[in-house]
Amino acid sequence: MKLLVTGGAGFIGSNFIRYMLKEHPSCWVINLDKLTYAGNLENLRDCENNPRYKFVKGDICDAKVVNRLTAQVDAVVNFAAETHVDRSILTPESFIETDVRGTFTLLEAAKKYKIKRYIQISTDEVYGSIAKGSFTEKSHLSPNSPYSSSKAGGDLLVRSYFITYKVPTIITRSSNNFGPAQYPEKIIPLFITNALEDKPLPLYGDGKNVRDWLYVVDNCRAIDAVLQRGREGEVYNIGGGNEITNRVLTNLILKQLGKPSSLIVRVPDRPGHDRRYSLDCSKLKKELKYAPDTDFTTALTETVNWYCTNQSWWKKLKNKDFKKYYAQQYKTKS
Ligand code: NAD
Ligand code: TYD
Secondary structure (H helix, E strand, O other): OEEEEEOOOOHHHHHHHHHHHHHOOOOEEEEEEOOOOOOOHHHHHHHOOOOOEEEEEOOOOOHHHHHHHHOOOOEEEEOOOOOOHHHHHHOOHHHHHHHHHHHHHHHHHHHHOOOOEEEEEEEHHHHOOOOOOOEOOOOOOOOOOHHHHHHHHHHHHHHHHHHHHOOOEEEEEEOEEEOOOOOOOOHHHHHHHHHHOOOOEEEEOOOOOEEEEEEHHHHHHHHHHHHHHOOOOOEEEEOOOOEEEHHHHHHHHHHHHOOOHHHEEEEOOOOOOOOEOOEOOHHHHHHHOOOOOOOHHHHHHHHHHHHHHOHHHHHHHHOOHHHHHHHHHHHHHO
16 A cells, blocks of 8 residues: 655654554555654654655645645545644644645545545544543534644545545544654653753643543554544544543653652643543444553653653754744743
8 A cells, every 4th residue: 555644754643654664564655744843854764764665845735746646645644733732822823724724735635636545633632621421423523722623624624525525534533642752842742851851840720631641653553443444434533541630640750750749830721721631432442443552651651761762852852943932832821
């Protein structure tokens, strides 16, 4: 199978490309990535010389490059997106552009070149927040941030291209991923790297917001299962089954690093902060016989170790664009 993977230089996309090249010796991958602040070719250094892998720098909103590449493949897996909620609150426009217009551009190409499979990588955040119980694939979309609403916009376009044009689309909605090579703006890598530098860990609000944590390799396995065996026109939730509050998560990270809880600082809450995400993943289990098989504590330890041994990877990033963003973030919070 020849795949066009978009956003493959980012966190989940790079883990997915590595996974697919390893698990499927007949799989070829073209990686289309704009290399925004979150795209990093270092994430795929070990795949660079693989004859079944090719990188193309480009924007998913650019129909010319998207058409040229889509014409060469059997399937498209769209990871490319602006992904950070806090950035979407500060500067929402690029989210609308990439997550909505970019998805539209890919869908048009998928239609034009009669692609065999189009997989949209979406998020549990499109459902909004839930106090009790869990969202199923049939739950209403109630996104609360510019990030989640732009992702929901993309999902609705995907749905309409299946219904109207019979483009063979499938949407995956996963919970919060963690693992190696996640950009250090998201809570787990931010808190690990800040703790390693003895810098404060800014915990939003009361620290009792709940997220469900999914190890990135388990998500890659699930996306592979959906790509091979998922039903067209369907949505599949992918959760980790590890719901914890941010405070508990923060204490686990500090404990693993042997750092004191005095590093935690409470900062004003994120505007519109979703209280709890929770997914019902019985459809994935029943139809595709998939369940995550990585133990959360083991995976968190491995992740902490990865950031300990790859300090040059994150130090470079934190010294670049991140500094400006972080300063802007805390100017609005104080
Ligand atoms: P990321 O921010 O690490 O990477 C995004 C990648 O997309 C980067 O390589 C960036 O350069 C590229 N990109 C951005 N705009 C582009 C454009 N216009 N054209 C081409 N490339 C572009 O993101 P991630 O955490 O790996 O997330 C990947 C996907 O998974 C996203 O669609 C996100 O919404 C979804 N998702 C992420 C999580 C999570 O916890 N990280 C959870 C659920 C769903
Ligand atoms: P994040 O990693 O940004 O993912 P998302 O908002 O997409 O779930 O945040 C995860 C949780 O951690 C969320 O409840 C917000 C919280 N958080 C903090 O408390 N402090 C931080 O500095 C960050 C980045 C997040």
